[in-house]
Amino acid sequence: MNSIIKNILVSAAAGSGKTAVLVERIIRMITDPDNHVDIERLVVVTFTNAAAAQMRERIGAALESMIEENPSDRNLQRQLAMIHMAQITTIDSFCLNILRNNYMNLDIDPGFRIADQGELELIKADVMGELLEKYYAGGNEDFLRTYQFVFGEKERQGNRRPY
Structure with missing residues (x-):
């Protein structure tokens, strides 16, 4: 039986291939024929907007390539369609999203903003x-x-x- 990896931390120097490793693991997780995880259920946190955008772009390109090889695969089509819903973001954007979606439970003003x-x-x-x-x-x-x-x-x- 294939086990689902719940937490992955990749730490390495700039230019060492962290994005490539994460993209490969994400693709494996969302395309596993026996036990796939929907992309919108993943949380992928990076430190820069550029890294998040690059990761989303690479995942999209990999899915498009896989769809070209297997155009009838509904899971691939669904993952590509839902990539915009995936939490591939920076830590500050992820935390801000949590606050914005849960302000009522956190007893904070819904009009809060980030100070400059x-x-x-x-x-x-x-x-x-x-x-x-x-x-x-x-x-x-x-x-x-x-x-x-x-x-x-x-x-x-x-x-x-x-x-």
Whole structure:
């Protein structure tokens, strides 16, 4: 009996053939005559959009080639037709898809969006300022000693904050 591989991790240097290995394994899984897995049930995660697009393109080309050799194979036709439904994507896109499809179960605003880098820097600065202010005002001796070490005694005495 043919067992289904549930998890595969391929880690190797750039240009070493990771995409080719994954495409070959995916093709084997979705075309196995005895125990195939539908392509839209797979999750294939890459680190770049280019790698995801290349993988999807290679899988499509392989399926088209196989259909030319066996045009009556309904499974091949179905896999090719459903390739656009396959989760062949980057990790951030995959996670975003999970959030968008499950926001109601996660108790998050359905209108959420991904912040741009500038917004993230402002948020980090605001949070850091609030955190430093809280600890500075709280008089925690360990914090005040660290603060004096980093910013100097003059900053503390002058009640100036460097943030």
